[in-house]
Amino acid sequence: MQRPRILVQRRPHGATSSINRSIPSQADHSNQDEYEIRDTDSQLDEQWPNNRAYGRRGWLSSERHTSTYDLVDQMFYLYVRVTKARDLPPSSITGGCDPYVEVKLGNYKGRTRHFDKKQNPEWNQVFAFSKERIQSSALEVFVKDKEMLGRDEYLGRVVFDLNEVPTRVPPDSPLAPQWYRLEDRRGTGKVRGEIMVAVWMGTQADEAFPEAWHSDAASVFGEGVHNVRSKVYVSPKLWYLRLNVIEAQDVIPNDRNRVPDAFVKVQLGNQLLRTKISSTSTNNPFWNEDLVFVVAEPFEEQLLITIEDRVHPSKEDVLGQISLALDTFEKRLDHRPVHSRWFNLERYGFGVLEADRRKELKFSSRVHLRGSLEGGYHVLDESTLYISDQRPTAKQLWKQPVGILEVGILNAQGLLPMKMKDGRGRTDAYCIAKYGQKWVRTRTILDTFSPKWNEQYTWEVYDPCTVITFGVFDNSHLGGGEKHNGSNGARDSRIGKVRIRLSTLEAHKIYTHSYPLLVLHPNGVQKMGEMQLSVRFTTLSLANMIYIYGNPLLPKMHYIQPFTVNQIENLRYQAMNIVATRLGRAEPPLRKEVIEYMLDVDSHLWSMRRSKANFFRIMSLLSGMISVTRWFCEVCNWRNPVTSVLVHILFLILIWYPELILPTIFLYMFLIGIWNYRFRPRHPSHMDTKLSWADVVSPDELDEEFDTFPSSKPNDLVRLRYDRLRSVAGRIQTIVGDIATQGERVQSLLSWRDPRATSLFIVFCLGVAAMLYATPFRVVALVGGLYYLRHPKFRSKLPSIPGNFFKRLPPQIDSLL
Structure with missing residues (x-):
């Protein structure tokens, strides 16, 4: 065999590229002291011939422009796929x-799992060794026999020279595994048995990367191995179940001498809704109420419908019930009518004497229902403040995507220690990205404060006026018998969050930027580090993009048959619970605390800090009107004579020619938009502690914000009043925030936060200015007046194009913490 040579990583020379590379922390080198053996460039090129094609800048920058992973630094791995073995010799002891x-x-x-009593095993496992940590020129694959007592028996091995390992770059097909004869320990002779193995050099773009055993996670074993791998999750498909409870017939109370005060209670999983008591006390009660639930495919729960009698405020008797499968109801994609049906009820007993029997009997009572699974809505599986998907549930109603979002999750720097192990701080960080129904989870980088993920993901974009959310967490489920990690009650700690609104991104431009990771704790806001992302939004059709800005923000059913505010809040809460439950059943699970943090589950609760932030957002908008008023006062007071004379001349011209008023206003807005182009944002916005009022919040307000709901205060009376106040104040807070949002959308018309929207608006202003210059003012006033006074027959229930355009403008709510 050749003399082993130790490899060392060559870093790029000169200035850094457009993607800043993080510097490994001390923790990264804690286990690499023995690997610091250097080799000459000629030896390195001899061992890795492909390096010659990469040049002096090193292999990290190879194929930057041709690879599908062009937003991240390429990381090379030595992949070993162990497929199977055959004709292995039996043990001389056990047979x-x-x-x-x-x-x-x-x-x-790295070790595969073992098989009991099997001479032709199949493993099909992949191992990945980071090229940065390779310190040998030979790869050894051992086949061993697991012994219950004593040392495992050696069966044979195969040795690979790394100089001969081929390089595979997707979209090349996977490398075919080959059969290799096993050798003895000295490599001088063959032994019985063969093993099928494939060995190649690849990048993180390889399809084997997510499922591979990684050498940098060698300290993790058991169930923790699944929790450190990168995964892609898909949210369950959610539907609205609208159940119209119409009436019932022949409802007989337990006490035959009274007329029942009947109501209907409907339960679906942990969702429970009830109708009001029938307005007329009769054996044929009538309700005609709509009850709306959120359900997820595949439909697992049964719908339990119960008719009860309110005997007195503390007692309710069950008069009849029925359990229905969700497949009983038809799926509705539009607002066409749904036919109602009668269902026979079942009940227990007919009186007090039969109550002990509890025997289920058929009864002649029946209930009249109209139910449908509605897919024409957008199911609110997240907060509408940071919505990432506005499509209806039914895929038949989807339109063509308007763009492609590509995200490179590069690295994080300066993370704080999140837990203690062996007397020192430790952080095992991973990142979650959520957009639409697709959730992605990067692999966990162990024991470092500067993790480098370098993973790239892609989403289809159906509406640019949406938000993608990133969250960084500390993994507390690594297994290995550690009490603080292996306990069932362990929770992944929050490190920080980043939100990016797609409409603020220019098309076909790569944004590479570091974002602060901020978390609000009971003792104040804290910067947990920085996260570096690379984002590119590619538009597929400019015409479709412009068309989207004039479309309604949500599907048609949201406007034709809208929900009430209380219904939306309840449905949003139930939808988030369903998403958390379903994704928690994946392997590895996406845990509830992660989903709640990503979906801002507490964004609608009362907070003095949020209320102050919304109030001062409004004051910031009003400050512009105050400035205009002060300027006008200065003109009236002749503080600047030249300005006052010009204003008087303009005023006289407009009085003399009133038809110039509107075109002049639109022309001024066009010029202001062109002027503000120089000051447009260069990077996507991030969390702003000043805008969120997180840097000046008092400890008492933080104690109130982090108080549980209901309150955990000891006094019952204070708790009831306090919770009532928080509930009411939360609604006021939302209204104030909505007012601020509308004002910020007006402000964003000419601020170039959304380049496409501002471009459309200033072109519209120019066109309207030209048209109004050529059209008499009286004609414009006549057409506008008749349009707004038109008959309701000529009005559409859908929002107008200007209203849809306005609702898509980006407010500053994305930057709130």
């Missing part, structure tokens, strides 16, 4: 064979 494979590269070892 059987419990084989497993051990892959060894220098000081790194």
Whole structure:
């Protein structure tokens, strides 16, 4: 065999590229002291011939413009796929064979699972060794027999020279595994048995990357192995179940001498709704009420409908019930009518004497229902403040995507220690990105305050006026028998969050920027570090993009058959619970605390800090009107004679020619928009502690904000009043925020926060200015007046194009913490 040579990573020379590379922390080198052996450039090029194609800038920058992973730094890995073995020799002691494979590269070892009593096992496992940490020129694959007592028996091995390992770059097909004869320990002779293995050099773009065992996570084993891998999750498909409870017939109370005060209670999983008591006390009660639920495919729960009698305020008797499968109701995509149906009820007993029997009997009572699964709505599975998907549930109603969003999750720097282990701080960070129904989770980088993920993901965009959310968490489920990690009550800690509104991104431009990771704690706001992202939004059709700005913000059903405010709040809460439950059943699970943080589950609760932030957002908008008023007072007071003379001349011209008023206003807005182009934002917005009033919040207000709901205060009376106040104040807070949002949308017309919207508006202003200059003012006034006074027959229930355009303008609510 050749003399082993130790490899060392070559870093790029000169200035950094457009993507800033993070500097590894001390924790990254804690286990690499023995690997600091350098080699000459000629030896390095001899061992890795492909390096010659990459040049002196190193292999990290290779294929920057041709690879699908062009937004992140390429990271090279040595992949080993252990497929299967055959004809393995039995043990001389037990007569059987419990084989497993051990892959060894220098000081790194990876093991497959073992099989009991099997001489032709199939593992099909992949191992990945980071090229940065390769310290040997030979890869050894051992096949061993697991012994219950004593040392495992050696069956054979295969040795690979890394100089001969091929390089695979997707979209090349996967490398085909080959059969290799096993050798003895000295490599001088063949032994019985063969193993099928594939070895290649690839990048993180390889499809084997997410499922591979990684050498940088060698300290994790057991169930923790699944929790450190990168995964993609898809939210369950949610529908609205609208149940119209119409009436019932032959409802007989337990006490035959009274007329029942009947109402209907409907339960679906943990969702429970009830109608009002029938307005007329009769054996044939009538309600005609709509009850709306959120359901997820596949439909697992049963709908339990119960008719009860309010005997007195503390007692309710069950008069009849029925359990229905959700498949009973038809799926409705539009507002066409749904036919009603009668269902026979079942009840227990007919009187007090039969109550002990509890025997289920058929009864002649029945209930009249009209139910449908409605897919024409957008199901609110997240807060509408940071919505990432506005499509209806039914895929038949989807339109063509208008763009592609590509995100490179690069790295994080300066993270704080999140837990203690062996007397020192430790952070095991991973990142979650959520847009639409797709959730992505990066792999967990162990024991470092400067993790480098370099993973790239892609989403289809159906509406640019949406928000993508990133969250960084500390992994507390690494297994390994550690009490603080292995306990069932462990929770992944929040490190920070970043939100980016797509409409603020220019098309086909790469934004590479570091964002602060801010978290609000009971003791104040704290910067947990910085996160570097690379984002590119590519538009597929400019015409479709312009068309989207004139469309309604939500599907048609939201306007034709709208929900009440109380219904929306309840449905949003139930939808978030369903999403958390379903994603928590994945492997590895996406945990509830992660989903709640990503979906801002507490964004609608009362907070003095949020109320102050919304109030001063309004004051910031009013400050512009105050400035105009002061300027006008200065003109009237002749503080600047030249300005006052020009204003008087303009005033006389407009009085003499009133038809110039409107075109002049639109022309001025066009010129202001062109002037403000120089001051447009260069980077997507991030969390702003000043705008959120998180830097000046008092401890008493923080104690109120982090108080539980209901309150955990000891006095019951104070708790009831306090919760009532918070509930009412939360609604006021939302209204104030909505007012501020509308004002900020007006402000964003000419601020270039949304380049496409501002471009459309200033072009519109120019066109309207030209048209109004050529059209008599009386004609404009006549057409405008008749248009707004038109008959309701000529009015559409859908919002107008200007209203849709206005609702899509970006407010500053994305920057609130």
